Amino acid sequence: MTVRFTLNGEPQRCEVPPHWTLLRMLRDAAGHTDAKHGCGEGVCGACAVFLDGIAVNSCSVLAPQVEGATVETVGGLDRDGDLHPLQAELVASGGVQCGFCTPGMVISGIEAVRLGAAGSEAEIRHSLAGNLCRCTGYGKIVAAVGAYRDGEATGVDGDGVRTTDGAPGAAPAPEVGIGP
Amino acid sequence: MYPRPFEYVRAETVDEATEALASAGGEARAIAGGQSLVPMMSLGLASPDVLVDIGPLPLAGSERANGSLALGALTRHRELERSDELAEQVPLAAEAARYIGNPRVRNRGTLGGSLSHADPASELGAVALAYGGEVVIAGAEGERRVAIDDFFEGFFATAVGSGELLTRVELELPPPGTGHGFCEIANRADDFATAAAAVLVTVHDGGACAEARLALAGVADRPLRCEPAERLCRGETLEGEVLDAIARAVVETAEPEDDAFVSADYRGRAAAVCAIRALGDAARRAREGQE
Amino acid sequence: MSGVEVKPGRRVVGSDLARHDAIEKVAGRTVYAADFALPGMLHARLKRSDYAHAKLTRVDTTAAEALDGVVAVYTAADVPRNTVWVDVPGQTLEVGALKARSNVLADGVVRYHGEPIALVAAESDDAALAALDAIEVDYEPLPVVDDAERALDPEAPQIHESGNLLAHWELEEGDAEAGIASAAAVVEDEYRTQFIDHAYLEPEAGVSWRDTDGVITIRAATQVVEHFRDVARILDLPDNKVRLITPYVGGGFGGKEDMTVEPYLGIVVALTGRPARMVWSRQESLQARQNRHAVRMRYRTGADADGRLVAMDVDILSDGGAYALLSALVLLYSTTCAAGPYRCPNVRIRARTVYTNHTPCSAMRGFGGMQVALGYEGQMDRLAAELGVDPLELRRRNFVERGDTLPIGQPLETTVELPALIEAVTERLEPPPEPSAPRRAVGRGFACNLQPYGRCVWLNDWSSAWIGFELDGTLVIRIAVPDIGGGQASSLIQIASEVLGVAPERITIHIGDSALNPLTGTTTATRQLYMSGNAVLKAARDLREQLAGVAAELLEVEPEQVEFGAEGVSVAGGERSLEFRELLAACASVDVSWHVHATYRAPKGVPWQADESWRGRVFPDFTYGCHAADVEVDLDSGQTRVLRYVAGHDVGQTINPQSVEGQIEGGVAMGLGYALSERLVFDEAQNLTGSFAQYLIPTAVEVPEIDTVVLESGEGMGPFNARGIGEPPIGPPAPAVAAAIRDAIGARLTELPFTPERVAAAVRAREEDADAEG
Numbered sequence A: 001m002t003v004r005f006t007l008n009g010e011p012q013r014c015e016v017p018p019h020w021t022l023l024r025m026l027r028d029a030a031g032h033t034d035a036k037h038g039c040g041e042g043v044c045g046a047c048a049v050f051l052d053g054i055a056v057n058s059c060s061v062l063a064p065q066v067e068g069a070t071v072e073t074v075g076g077l078d079r080d081g082d083l084h085p086l087q088a089e090l091v092a093s094g095g096v097q098c099g100f101c102t103p104g105m106v107i108s109g110i111e112a113v114r115l116g117a118a119g120s121e122a123e124i125r126h127s128l129a130g131n132l133c134r135c136t137g138y139g140k141i142v143a144a145v146g147a148y149r150d151g152e153a154t155g156v157d158g159d160g161v162r163t164t165d166g167a168p169g170a171a172p173a174p175e176v177g178i179g180p
Numbered sequence B: 001m002y003p004r005p006f007e008y009v010r011a012e013t014v015d016e017a018t019e020a021l022a023s024a025g026g027e028a029r030a031i032a033g034g035q036s037l038v039p040m041m042s043l044g045l046a047s048p049d050v051l052v053d054i055g056p057l058p059l060a061g062s063e064r065a066n067g068s069l070a071l072g073a074l075t076r077h078r079e080l081e082r083s084d085e086l087a088e089q090v091p092l093a094a095e096a097a098r099y100i101g102n103p104r105v106r107n108r109g110t111l112g113g114s115l116s117h118a119d120p121a122s123e124l125g126a127v128a129l130a131y132g133g134e135v136v137i138a139g140a141e142g143e144r145r146v147a148i149d150d151f152f153e154g155f156f157a158t159a160v161g162s163g164e165l166l167t168r169v170e171l172e173l174p175p176p177g178t179g180h181g182f183c184e185i186a187n188r189a190d191d192f193a194t195a196a197a198a199v200l201v202t203v204h205d206g207g208a209c210a211e212a213r214l215a216l217a218g219v220a221d222r223p224l225r226c227e228p229a230e231r232l233c234r235g236e237t238l239e240g241e242v243l244d245a246i247a248r249a250v251v252e253t254a255e256p257e258d259d260a261f262v263s264a265d266y267r268g269r270a271a272a273v274c275a276i277r278a279l280g281d282a283a284r285r286a287r288e289g290q291e
Numbered sequence C: 001m002s003g004v005e006v007k008p009g010r011r012v013v014g015s016d017l018a019r020h021d022a023i024e025k026v027a028g029r030t031v032y033a034a035d036f037a038l039p040g041m042l043h044a045r046l047k048r049s050d051y052a053h054a055k056l057t058r059v060d061t062t063a064a065e066a067l068d069g070v071v072a073v074y075t076a077a078d079v080p081r082n083t084v085w086v087d088v089p090g091q092t093l094e095v096g097a098l099k100a101r102s103n104v105l106a107d108g109v110v111r112y113h114g115e116p117i118a119l120v121a122a123e124s125d126d127a128a129l130a131a132l133d134a135i136e137v138d139y140e141p142l143p144v145v146d147d148a149e150r151a152l153d154p155e156a157p158q159i160h161e162s163g164n165l166l167a168h169w170e171l172e173e174g175d176a177e178a179g180i181a182s183a184a185a186v187v188e189d190e191y192r193t194q195f196i197d198h199a200y201l202e203p204e205a206g207v208s209w210r211d212t213d214g215v216i217t218i219r220a221a222t223q224v225v226e227h228f229r230d231v232a233r234i235l236d237l238p239d240n241k242v243r244l245i246t247p248y249v250g251g252g253f254g255g256k257e258d259m260t261v262e263p264y265l266g267i268v269v270a271l272t273g274r275p276a277r278m279v280w281s282r283q284e285s286l287q288a289r290q291n292r293h294a295v296r297m298r299y300r301t302g303a304d305a306d307g308r309l310v311a312m313d314v315d316i317l318s319d320g321g322a323y324a325l326l327s328a329l330v331l332l333y334s335t336t337c338a339a340g341p342y343r344c345p346n347v348r349i350r351a352r353t354v355y356t357n358h359t360p361c362s363a364m365r366g367f368g369g370m371q372v373a374l375g376y377e378g379q380m381d382r383l384a385a386e387l388g389v390d391p392l393e394l395r396r397r398n399f400v401e402r403g404d405t406l407p408i409g410q411p412l413e414t415t416v417e418l419p420a421l422i423e424a425v426t427e428r429l430e431p432p433p434e435p436s437a438p439r440r441a442v443g444r445g446f447a448c449n450l451q452p453y454g455r456c457v458w459l460n461d462w463s464s465a466w467i468g469f470e471l472d473g474t475l476v477i478r479i480a481v482p483d484i485g486g487g488q489a490s491s492l493i494q495i496a497s498e499v500l501g502v503a504p505e506r507i508t509i510h511i512g513d514s515a516l517n518p519l520t521g522t523t524t525a526t527r528q529l530y531m532s533g534n535a536v537l538k539a540a541r542d543l544r545e546q547l548a549g550v551a552a553e554l555l556e557v558e559p560e561q562v563e564f565g566a567e568g569v570s571v572a573g574g575e576r577s578l579e580f581r582e583l584l585a586a587c588a589s590v591d592v593s594w595h596v597h598a599t600y601r602a603p604k605g606v607p608w609q610a611d612e613s614w615r616g617r618v619f620p621d622f623t624y625g626c627h628a629a630d631v632e633v634d635l636d637s638g639q640t641r642v643l644r645y646v647a648g649h650d651v652g653q654t655i656n657p658q659s660v661e662g663q664i665e666g667g668v669a670m671g672l673g674y675a676l677s678e679r680l681v682f683d684e685a686q687n688l689t690g691s692f693a694q695y696l697i698p699t700a701v702e703v704p705e706i707d708t709v710v711l712e713s714g715e716g717m718g719p720f721n722a723r724g725i726g727e728p729p730i731g732p733p734a735p736a737v738a739a740a741i742r743d744a745i746g747a748r749l750t751e752l753p754f755t756p757e758r759v760a761a762a763v764r765a766r767e768e769d770a771d772a773e774g
């Protein structure tokens, strides 16, 4: 079947069978390998992407469910070569080792701050609990999310570092899932 | 690995959905958020022949009427968790929702999906039993209503028959003076509950328990209401020795089984711990609410 | 924060340089093994055994082969040479006793659940999956051995013709029995550890193609590019017709030390001539890849009235699973480390590892040196309680020192800073917090350890590196190091930059290619910083010397006076200078080259002999650590929360503080998972832990803030006197948590993991005892 959606601001059209997941479609049909397959069962968070502005595990969404939707992956977050501020924080804080969990961590960290679910260290840890990392012990990642949140709060915007949390082509961040 | 091939049907109306479910040759499943079903398909634990996507159906939203709150089947866990309005009306559901899966599972997972899936460790199953009320099931013959107490039939089995779809959940709203408590024990954050307890306690002016509802997850082939414990609560201030009796009642009501990771014995004990703690929180909140 | 400062006179060694690979990774641009695709590639998958031990009476692939899109289905008979030999990867010396063999595809018998039986190659992954279902296998079940103790029973089913005893090491120094008899206090206990999985986030994956000149090229996630030789052996090709490339790897921890996808990728491309990709699912990775040995240890430890150890009697039995792989070596690590960092005149160690029908066990971070920490540290705590001495004081009285010899004959040549580590770690601690609620108890525990870094000295280990300038003054490093996430590559950039002055961002490193890079050995055994670091250091210094000679002539000074800076060389603080470009042109005119290839060779030792009287040096050196854990135990549910954790290690010299902290924090997190939640569960050798929902690695919620103490003694065998830090932090968490739980609840747990169920049972037993007494 044909699935049409917007990927990092660009229109996409993928020919895939309906049993393919969004993750598989991104990687094997759309040629975007930045979301990772860590478990394929919705547990590790390495495959996280934004679907219509809301973070999802792309391994647990079927390709046809994406028809007409907007998808943003970690690869679409930088602007004119500048990393998203959370990406920059992760590099600076040493929160990236093997890097396999990193794309999902970035998505989750951005959403946690956006939703106000990153107020304290404990809150950040809870917000990241669905993103497994085997390398870092999490401390530097938690610190990076905290620093990103603080930058957000104070509205710091220097040296070409973006402080917005959207992605190209995204509608303004929606209030997640609060019913009709 | 990956889900195996199936036929995909996108339903725009409830009738289309039930018809597609009824007419499918082979096993047909409805898919909404897919947060249980897709992983199970990936693990080879489910391989339906037909998947009916009910995502487009107008089954979200909530409505209050006659002492109950109707929640559409497509209400997402995230709404339960984050909506101030729902937290006000069904605070037990809001608290329990935080324990479901991880944030992204909660972003997509739905109330109807969770109840229909009927995982024995389901937090929302226990919550629904604690509130009581009815569910609305659509089928070829139209709608029918089933009491929540009769909804869970066994291991991943519910009153929803083939060709049917759960469309709405109507939770009975407890009277003023009710407090809620939810407690879960798991081996790790985001892990399935070893045991969980969902509790509503209504207190008299004097602070004693007038009415209690206590439901458990993780300790039987289905979410389980624990009426013997509820009876023990009535008229009590929920302190001291009655708690030991309640704990024993919970252990006796639970029907846990040994599995490779947790023994039946521990599950039963864990359920009792959860029940006592959730009761304590519920009674405290009920009294605070009265002050 | 480590509080490490860049030393005067140093530019980048010791500084928190952002890793070049981190920028690529965070942007999602790194091309991991599974991210690579080739036009026309086939998709390969493995049919795995449903049984843990069975005869294969029929493997029928006809129906599978007839499916649309299926190109080939191979079984054992199709593999040119169906044996995987494990010598010691990448080494030239063959050590007889360590030779181990397994099959590429099962040949008539399967010996563990998940053993590969057939290999499918298809035009699409969906077709490959369909083919797996269509392969018909008839099994004749054989009795399984699922217990190490029982494996040694003469009546037990034999898993291999050679018998179930896979390897053993035995030694006695002094007279252990007499020592025990003379001791003022003797404690005895049994400790058990579980099977665990590496659980890196990146499942095993790779692609393969036939490149120019018929070279079979495999690009796969591995810690060992030297496996190209093993693939060649399987394909019956000369070594120089197979090339292995490893991209940045999504975590290794020893799980990508033995081969995973490599032989299968080699077979498909060799037999079909077409490119291929193979990606294992998480479920396969958990169920069928080698894991960490479960070990049963019995310790008897005696001390005199002053708390000085007088005797130790250790019996270690490890479950090696169905094939030998690296079990013998893992056991050697256990044997070497069994007495811990303690002096003891009378020591007897008996260590055995056996075959069972469990998933084969092999390398994992800590490699046999870590399980025994639960034993030797548990014993120290027991002795302290028995003697009424503070546990840290008891340790202080017994620590080894430079000049001592471990029971196996290993001399300790560098400083042992354990007393300083205890002091530094204790200083970081605050008073233990009050319990957060009724029915909660708080406790504190400590553990120390030693862990070798570098390969066994008789393996003649070496590393080589190539460094050269480009004409524009940028620098290139070529070295076949696999970077598995620890910053293996970026540390080398830092070292080269330190010596040659070139700014890190002007250095490019090409890694992980067995054909185009100088070989440098495996990213295992905490040897990369030590070995490759020394090779790069040597190459950089040689290159500097070469260029300094030419520069000195031009600048009319002595070579030692030439300073190397970011853009070029200068003298007298910049009075006269040359850009690298100018210097290179000058080099060309006098026939001096601007690149070097250098090899670093590790210290050598007397080869180990299969003889109980053999004593000698096993490892180059050790890294020592001291950790402290504060925990809170829920007395009703048995849940244990780690509140605070301090981890201290002497790393000799820090190259990159963030990387050092990262290794320590990651190692502690992994160790806490080992202590509290992780285990592979088997039922009659069927592996039941087939999903990430069941295999519980810690999340950000379980791992507390980890305070790292990085001590720099200035002594170590790596570059700038660094010590390895990859494996050492994994040892202490389990014994530290055990001690903290004991402190909280008054009961001692000796079997890992300390699940809520086990802790609750211990609390209950203790409370029932107290009731009975009271």
Ligand code: FES
Binding pocket: A036, A037, A038, A039, A040, A041, A042, A043, A044, A045, A046, A047, A048, A057, A058, A059, A060
């Ligand atoms: S790959 Fe999707 S959650 Fe792990």
Ligand code: FES
Binding pocket: A095, A096, A097, A098, A099, A100, A101, A102, A132, A133, A134, A135, A136, C201, C250, C251, C485
């Ligand atoms: S950095 Fe390797 S899994 Fe997180």
